[in-house]
Amino acid sequence: MSSAKLQTINIRKEYPGTVALDDVSIEFEGGKVHALIGKNGAGKSTLIKILAGSEQPTHGKILVDGHEVKLYSPMDAFNKGIATVYQELSLVPHLTVAENILLGRLPRGSRARSFVIDWPEVFRRAEALLNSMQVDLDVRMEAAELGVAQQQIVEIAKAMSFNPSVLMLDEPTSALAQHETENLFKLIKKLAQRGVAIIYITHRMQELHNIADIVTVLRDGKYVDTIEIKDATSERVAQMMFGEAVSKHKPAQFTASKEPLMEIRNLGRAGKFSNINFTLYKGEILGIAGLLGSGRTELLRAIFGAEPFDEGEIVLGGKSIKTSTPVTMKSLGVAFTPENRKEDALVQILSIRENMCMAGLNRISTRGFITKAMERKVVNKLIRQLDIKISDMEFSVASLSGGSQQKVVVGNWLNINPKIILFDEPTRGIDVQAKQHIFQIMWDLSRQEIGSVFVSSELEELIEVCHRIIVIKKGRIVREILPGNISTDKLFVMCMEE
C-alpha cells in the first residue's frame, strides 16, 4: 500500500465518439505540489471533473488514503476531503467575502432550527479561516470590490473551509499579474506544508519550477510520465507534451504569391499588444503562434475592428485604416471567424440558412430586397463547396456538430467574396476529421488567392497548415519562422521562453 493521499487507478472516460481519458493511473502525495500539465485536449479537465465528483469515470478506481471511494457528486468529493478551485471564478459579486466563503453553510442562531443568521459568527469563522491561511483580507468587503487575485484567494479559502486533504487548482494563475502569482504561490506552498496534497493544473511550463515538486504529463487522454521537478527541463517537458508529431497533409503545390494584400504597420493597443508589423500576401496562410494572454486574439480582433486599437494603421486595398469597425472591414473584403463560435459567431435560434446569409445579406440581395429562394441558391452552393453534412438547411444551427458549425461560419463569410479571412481558433472543440476539413478549406481558399491569418493555440496545426508563422509574446512579435524547419516542441519553447 502506498502513502498516497489520493490515487487513480486505470481511469478511463469515454464520451460519445471520443475517449477523453485512457488508462490513467497517478498517485498524489500529501505535502507536495503535484503539477498536471498537458496541452488543450490532453484530458486535464476531464480528470479534474472526475476527481471533483462532477463526472463519473467509465471505469477505473479512485482511492483516498488507500481506500476505494465512489464520487457521485461534488458533495461526495467534499466529504472525502477533495476540494476544487475552478478556473472560472464563481463568487457572488454583491455578497461579502465571509458570505461567499460560507455560502450555503452560514451559521444560524443558537435556537434549534433558527432561521436567523448569526452574523458575528459568520465573520468570526471567516476571519479565523483567513488568519490560519495568513491572508489579510477584510471579510466584510463585497466580492465585487476585490481584484481578480484576491477573488482567487477567496475561492481557495472557500475550498479550504471544508478542511480538505486534497486541493485541486485549475489554472489559478491564468488571470493574474506577475506579483499576484508570486503571492498565490506562497499561499499554495504554505497549504502544502500543512500536509495538503495540492494538484496544480496548468499549461504554462514556465510556472512549473516556481511552484511544483512533481510533474505529471498527460497527452491525448493518456498518462505519459511523472518526473521530479529537478529533471523537468523545458525541452523534456515540451517533448513529453507533444510527442513525435506526425502530420503531413499539406498539398504538394503550396506557395504564396509575393503580392502584398494587407500591411499592418506599428499596430498597438495599450496593455494588449504593441509595435506589430507584418505583411500578408495574396494566397498566404499566415500563422500567429503565442500562448494564452500573449495578445494574439486581441490583435486579430483589432484588425477586424471587433476591438479597438490605439496606434498604427492597417493598409489594405490602397487605403490606410486608422480606426477599423466590422462594417468597414467587411466592405474592404475582410472576414473574421471568432474564437467563441457558439456565442459570437452564430445565432443559435436561427436556421442554418439564416446563419449562412448574415454577413453577405447585402450581396445576396438586390437593392435591399431578398427572398428565401435567393438565399437557398447561395446556401446550396456553399453546402456543396464546403461539403457540409446536413439534411435540411432550415434546421436550427444549434443542431449541428462543432465542425459543421464552423463550416457554416466560414460559409457565411464566403458570401462577401472575401480577400482576407481572419481565423481565430477555428478548430477549437471539433474532432480530428473535421479539423482536416477546415484545413482543406483553408488550403482551397489559399489557391483562390485569399489570404488568411490563422491564430491557434494548437502549435502543430500552425506548422501543418501555414506558409509562415509569426511568434508573439507579451504583445510583441518576437520571431518569424517558416514551418518547414521546426518541430512543435521547439515552437512551443519559442512561445514561452523568457
Add this chain to the structure above:
Amino acid sequence: MPLHKLRSWMKHSIMEIVLLVLCAALAFRAEGFFSMDNLLNVLRNVSMQGLIAFGMTMVIISGEIDLSVGSAVAFAGCLTAYLTQYLTGIGIILEVALPLAMLSSLIVGGCVGCITGFIRVRHKVPTFIITLAWMTILRGAAELITNGFPLTPFPEWYNFIGGGYLFNIPFPAIVFMFTFVAINFLMNYTTFGRSIYAVGGNAEAARLSGINVAMVRILVMAAVAFLAAISGIMQSAEIMSGTPTMAAGWELVIISAVIIGGTSLLGGKGTIRGTLTGIIFLGVLVNGMTLLNISEYWQHIVQGTLILAAVLANRER
C-alpha cells in the same frame, strides 16, 4: 397531406386554429357577431393598436421593448390638436394648419424613437428603462399642452381619418392592413428585416458579421414611435379631440398581442403574421364577450389568462 406535415402545419398555425374555433363558437352563441357590420367594427377597434403592434413586433424581435407607445399615442393626438389650434390662432387657415400639425406630430414622434434608440446604443441603457421614462414624460407633456382637458380644434372632414369609410371599409382598418403588408414584407424580404432577427438572436454575432447593430436598434425604435404617432393622429380624428387620457394602458395590450402571436420576449424569434393573429384574437375576444354580456372584470381575467396560456403554448414551438 401526409400526417407529419399536417402536424407541423397545425403546430405552426395553432393560434390561427384557435382563433377560427373562437369565431365559429361566437358565430353560434353571440347574436350579431357574424354580421359584416360587427366584423368591420372589430377590425376598426383593433386597427389603431394593431398598427403599433406590428412595430412592437420588430422592436421585440430585435431584443428591445417600448413601454411608451400608449403615452406616445396620446402625445401625438394632443400635439396635433394643440398645433392646429395654435397655427389657426396666428392666422393660418385650417386646411393648411391641420396637415402641418399632423406632419409635425409624425416627425416629433419619430424623433422620440430615435432618441430612445440613440440612448440605448450610446449609453447602453436598457430600452425598458428609457421607454418607462418616456411613458411618464409623454403623458405629462400631453397633459401640459392640453392643460388636462380635451382640445377640439378639428373640422368635420378630419373625422374621416379615424372614423370614415373607404369602399365600406373603415379607413383605420385600411391603414392597418397596409402596415401589415409593408412590415411583413420588410421583415421577410429585406436585408434590414433579416438583420433585425440576427441582432435580436445574437447581437455580438451580428456585429462580428459586419451588421450595423446600432443602426438597426435606432431604426426599430424610431419605427414603432412613428407608428404610434400615426395611431395617435387617427385616434384624435376618431374622437375629434386631443385628449391627454387617451390610449391609457395600450402598451400592455399591444405587447400582449405580440406575445400571443408567438414572438419571444428574448428576441430573435417571431412573425408579423403571428402578431396579426394575436391582435385580431384579442379584438374578437373582447367583442364576443361584450356581445355575450360578460362583465368587463371577467374580460380582464380572461385576457390575462390567455397571455399565460399563449406563452406556455409557444414555448413548445
